[in-house]
Amino acid sequence: MDLAVLWFWIVAFLFVGYFVLDGFDFGVGMSLPFLGKDDTDRRVLINTIGPVWDLNETWVIVAGAALFAAFPEWYATLFSGFYLALLLILLALIARGVSFEYRHQRPEDAWKRRFDWMIIVGSAVPALLWGVAFANIVQGVPLDADHNYTGTLFDLLNPYALLGGLTTLLLFFTHGVVFVALKTDGDIRQRARRLATRAGAITIVVAASFLVWTGFAHGTAWFWGLAAVAALALVGSWLANGRGAERVAFTLMAVTIGAAVFALFAALFPDVMPASNDPANSLTIENASSTPYTLTVMSWTALIFLPLILAYQGWTYWVFRKRVTRQTIDAAAH
Amino acid sequence: MNELLDPLLLARWQFGLTTVYHFLFVPITIGLATSAAIFQTAWVRTGKVEYLRITRFFGTIFLINFAMGVVTGIVQEFQFGMNWSEYSRFVGDVFGAPLALEGLLAFFLEATFIGLWIFGWNRLPQKLHLATIWATAIGTILSAYFIIAANAFMQNPVGYEMNAERGRAELVDIWALLTNPVALAAFPHTIAACFMVSSGLIISAAAWHLARNQHLDTMRPALKFGLWGLLISGALTTFFGDQLSLAMVATQPMKMAAAEATYDTVCGADASFSLFTLGTPDGTTELFSIRVPYLLSLLSTHSLDGCVEGINDLQAQYAELYGPGDYAPIIWVTYWAFRWMIGLGMLHVLVALVGLWLTRKGRMPKQRWVWTVAVWSFPLSLAAMIVGWVFTEMGRQPWIVFSLLPTESAVSPNVTGLDVLISLVAFTLIYGILAVVEVKLIAQAVRKGPPEIAPPDPETGKVEHTATVY
Numbered sequence: 001m002d003l004a005v006l007w008f009w010i011v012a013f014l015f016v017g018y019f020v021l022d023g024f025d026f027g028v029g030m031s032l033p034f035l036g037k038d039d040t041d042r043r044v045l046i047n048t049i050g051p052v053w054d055l056n057e058t059w060v061i062v063a064g065a066a067l068f069a070a071f072p073e074w075y076a077t078l079f080s081g082f083y084l085a086l087l088l089i090l091l092a093l094i095a096r097g098v099s100f101e102y103r104h105q106r107p108e109d110a111w112k113r114r115f116d117w118m119i120i121v122g123s124a125v126p127a128l129l130w131g132v133a134f135a136n137i138v139q140g141v142p143l144d145a146d147h148n149y150t151g152t153l154f155d156l157l158n159p160y161a162l163l164g165g166l167t168t169l170l171l172f173f174t175h176g177v178v179f180v181a182l183k184t185d186g187d188i189r190q191r192a193r194r195l196a197t198r199a200g201a202i203t204i205v206v207a208a209s210f211l212v213w214t215g216f217a218h219g220t221a222w223f224w225g226l227a228a229v230a231a232l233a234l235v236g237s238w239l240a241n242g243r244g245a246e247r248v249a250f251t252l253m254a255v256t257i258g259a260a261v262f263a264l265f266a267a268l269f270p271d272v273m274p275a276s277n278d279p280a281n282s283l284t285i286e287n288a289s290s291t292p293y294t295l296t297v298m299s300w301t302a303l304i305f306l307p308l309i310l311a312y313q314g315w316t317y318w319v320f321r322k323r324v325t326r327q328t329i330d331a332a333a334h
Numbered sequence: 335m336n337e338l339l340d341p342l343l344l345a346r347w348q349f350g351l352t353t354v355y356h357f358l359f360v361p362i363t364i365g366l367a368t369s370a371a372i373f374q375t376a377w378v379r380t381g382k383v384e385y386l387r388i389t390r391f392f393g394t395i396f397l398i399n400f401a402m403g404v405v406t407g408i409v410q411e412f413q414f415g416m417n418w419s420e421y422s423r424f425v426g427d428v429f430g431a432p433l434a435l436e437g438l439l440a441f442f443l444e445a446t447f448i449g450l451w452i453f454g455w456n457r458l459p460q461k462l463h464l465a466t467i468w469a470t471a472i473g474t475i476l477s478a479y480f481i482i483a484a485n486a487f488m489q490n491p492v493g494y495e496m497n498a499e500r501g502r503a504e505l506v507d508i509w510a511l512l513t514n515p516v517a518l519a520a521f522p523h524t525i526a527a528c529f530m531v532s533s534g535l536i537i538s539a540a541a542w543h544l545a546r547n548q549h550l551d552t553m554r555p556a557l558k559f560g561l562w563g564l565l566i567s568g569a570l571t572t573f574f575g576d577q578l579s580l581a582m583v584a585t586q587p588m589k590m591a592a593a594e595a596t597y598d599t600v601c602g603a604d605a606s607f608s609l610f611t612l613g614t615p616d617g618t619t620e621l622f623s624i625r626v627p628y629l630l631s632l633l634s635t636h637s638l639d640g641c642v643e644g645i646n647d648l649q650a651q652y653a654e655l656y657g658p659g660d661y662a663p664i665i666w667v668t669y670w671a672f673r674w675m676i677g678l679g680m681l682h683v684l685v686a687l688v689g690l691w692l693t694r695k696g697r698m699p700k701q702r703w704v705w706t707v708a709v710w711s712f713p714l715s716l717a718a719m720i721v722g723w724v725f726t727e728m729g730r731q732p733w734i735v736f737s738l739l740p741t742e743s744a745v746s747p748n749v750t751g752l753d754v755l756i757s758l759v760a761f762t763l764i765y766g767i768l769a770v771v772e773v774k775l776i777a778q779a780v781r782k783g784p785p786e787i788a789p790p791d792p793e794t795g796k797v798e799h800t801a802t803v804y
Contacts (some may be wrong), residue, residue: 043804050804051449054404059446062437064411069434072426072502076521078747079422086412087757091764094405098768101401104804148419148748198641290427294505298434309442316446319457332803 003299007070008272010263014066016258017136018059018170020132020175022194025053027176028122032116034195039109040326042116044098047324051251053100055313059095062132069298070254073288074272079151081141082133085119089126096122101166106170127172128165128267132156135164135210138218138267147283154168159165167210170203171260175253176275178237182246193241196249197284200238207234211260218267225264230256258329339751341632342742345417345687348758352409353727354720355765358401361719364478365532366396367471370561371464378464383789383797388552391784391800392536397452397802398775400769404445409761421734421744428494428505429484432512436480444473447642456801478528486517488735490585490727493566494740498658503738505513516585517579526570527719530682533714537689541708544698552784557693557708565686571679576633583634583642584774586736588652590731591645592663594630594673601641605631609673609749656737663731671725678718685711 028049036042049056067077079086095118133203139160142150174196181192206261219227236253268274272288275281289295349570371391377385412435415422447469454463487494493510494503505511540553583590589595594607607629631640645662650663687709694698699705734741787799 046804047692051453054449055442055445056409057404058437058441061408062434063410064415065433065437067428068411068414068422068426070429072423075415075430076419076422076746079412080417080419082747083416083746083749083753084756086416087760090409090412093408094764094768096404098401100804101397102771102775105398106780113538136484144748148746148750185755198773291504294427294431297431297505297508300530301435301438306439309438309446312616313369313442313446316450319450319454329803332801 002018002285003295004070004285005270006299007066007289007295008265008269008285011063011066011070012022012262012286014059015265015290016064018056018063019094019172019261020254020257021056021059022053022096022174023127023128023168024067024179024253025049025056026123026127026172027178029119029176030127030173031180031192031195032120033121035177035188035191036116039112040329042112043104043329044184044188044194044324044326045180046103046119047329048180050100051320052316055316066298070090070290070295071272071283071285072290073283074123077143077147077273077288078133078137080141081151082136082156083145085129085133092122092125092129095119095127112322113114117185120146124169128169128170130166131168132161134168134261134264135214138164138214140271140282142277143273143275143281143283146220147275147281150277160217161208163206167203167207170199170206171253171257173259174199174203176248178241178246178249178253181241182250183323186323188326189323193244193246197238198239201242204234204238205305206291207231207256207260211263214264214267220266222266222269223263226259226266230259230263233259250283269316315316336520339755341417341749341751341754343666344359344477344751344758345745345749346741347706348506348669348754348761350564350582350698350724350727351765352406352761354724355769356406356410357720357723358716359399359406359425360478361528361531361716363403364397364398364471364528365401365530366392367474367669368529369469369532369536369559370396370472371467373559374464374467378460381790381795382514382581384552384555386797386799387787388556390777391552392539392556394779395776396537398779400448401547402772406765416748416757417749418734418744419746419749419751421739421762423485424739426737426743428491428511429487429504431505431508432480432484432487436477436484439478440473441475442473443786444467444470444477447473452802455488455799475525478525479517481705482521482524483512483514483517486514486520487511488517488733489520489730489776490514490581491735493739494704497693503735515581519574520580523571523578524575525573527722528565529713530571530679531712531719533560533567533686534682534711536560537564537685539682540711541711542780545702545709547706551785554696556691560711561686561689561693561794563714564682565690568679568683568686575676575679575718579633580636584608586687587643588645588661589663589668589726590634591648592665592729593725594642595665595669596630596644597646598643599647600630600642600644602631602639603627605629605642606636607633609759632670659732659740661732666727668729671721671728675722675725676717678714678721679786682715682718690710692794 005323028045032042032045035044099115099118099122103112136156144150177192177196177199181189181196184192208231211231215224215227233252233255237249240252241249260262271282272285273283370389373385373389373392377389447466449472450458450466454466491503493505493507495506536556540557540560543549543553544557547640555572579590606625606627609624609626628638630642631638634640634642649661653659689708692704730736732740734744785799787797790797
């Protein structure tokens, strides 16, 4: 297989990893006002992702670096083109990340509430904007002959892309709430399950509309296959959550997000950044990629280290497999 | 108004601002991760609870700092594409590889094991838990290696070939890229300097308590560790800094000329090093100067009769090679940054020596000024590090990749001045606010002192201490 094609799918895999993992972090962050009745509840929620949010977020750094190294033209066009959208994502990620660390440094309520809001907004903004960004990539954007984006921020906020943003927002929200049900116990676990049922129903409708719209506009056989997997997994997750099968519900949410992201890449293939104004200006796997030498070096590195990385990250999740409860927090809060 | 909205100028300011800001946290992360690992190793090996208390004390400071390093680091990676898309297109094939290696080999390692370390105190067996902080420390050091290798390509491009048709540099030898002589000198220089900063922090925190005659059981060993750390890392920083300046003279003679503001080529005794110069504001005429003869020759060539090429001669050479243009960096910036870096660095070696002398055999100086100087070691060692990077990056100008791509050709052509201004203002505001919070929290953690932990239970040998929770 052509190495550039391989790297197209490795980049897809890295974004899948990012959205599946940081996706539930975003969901947990957004769930604070819905599930956190008091400060202890909110601490329970934050501590479900405490040990892992940083490693989850690192997936986007690695995905970005892989994009830079394997497809410099794609990286350059995307990042300079979606400038203000990415700025908002960066500011949100900054606000969210420091808040996890700062919020527990002082006991005052006002201090904690301020960082709670930074976590909520800092989670919702990327959850929405990553969907907007990926929908625009699939749909195509105006590019000049040098592959530079010629539109503005407002061109990115078209109905299809906003539906894409709403889809990721809801998917991540439900994913996070299902994760909370899996990782907590007692009252908050019950409330999370009930919230997941309500949120899941809305998510199914919105996500289905987005996938069908994508399919009719850009669908390929691979896209439809993967989209079907995503749709079935989403419904399955909703049913499993209703029955209280938390582990199944969470696994199927992860499958949903993974299959949906792969489906978008399948709709994109073999373009990486289609030009909506003139197909001749499109960036493709062919004209955006690095040299076979660079790709070979990186392929070996990925081949050796990705299994190792997955192993130690999996081990981390195993170490922190216990549910977080109000008692855990009270015991530690002296 | 149009000049205010020049995307190139704004993008450069943004890169300078966000990079300097990011790098306030990096050396603390690198230095303190390893220091915490050493303290924790001492605890595991000796069972002395003081070492555990020191570990937890500096661990808290490390964590407050760590989150800032992570989130400001994402900005750095995104910024290449956002503001410097032409640069990204030009170097991606070469420069992207070390960044991807950094992500895969280093960032994942530190991000995963830091979580295990923070939350794993009571969940992992003692030795396994110790291994997590070492893995974190290794991750931080590895990441420095890859990013410095990437940066070294910008200073001294190696391991590439130009593809004229695609108008880009292409990687042909990854090994050459990773063993760039500039990287091989800059990496140990930077890492040693990171340990100067973390040692400075440890000295400052310990001195603050010792000056108040409190927490002697933990802060005295911490001070000793910091002073020895500062002395050793100061010596290593100097040694590798010297190696780096040799590599610099060989690869970027203009930077050395600009560091010394040497306009004409000078040899032997004339190749003097000025400690201090007053000149006219445009930098062309010298009014007053203190000079050490031969020193510049010694620094640049390791011989007394060496020659150092001057800015004017290099300018003429470069104009012939690369076409008409101004090939000198901003001289007053490089000249003073170079001096402040060396001056502050040397000052800290002196601080370490005097500190070790004054505290020899368990002595505790009574004079207030001694402790005041000690408390200032942290901000001043950090300042030395920052001016060092300002020197190396400003000294590379007007090139973004030396001899291959001028900075002015690297900026994103489709990003407007307004876009960059918006993001510059946004980053300045959020970074400014977070800086205030960060400094307050670190000061609060320092003042609070090390946690009280009872000695091990004589029967079980277990130590009770609370786990970290957010």
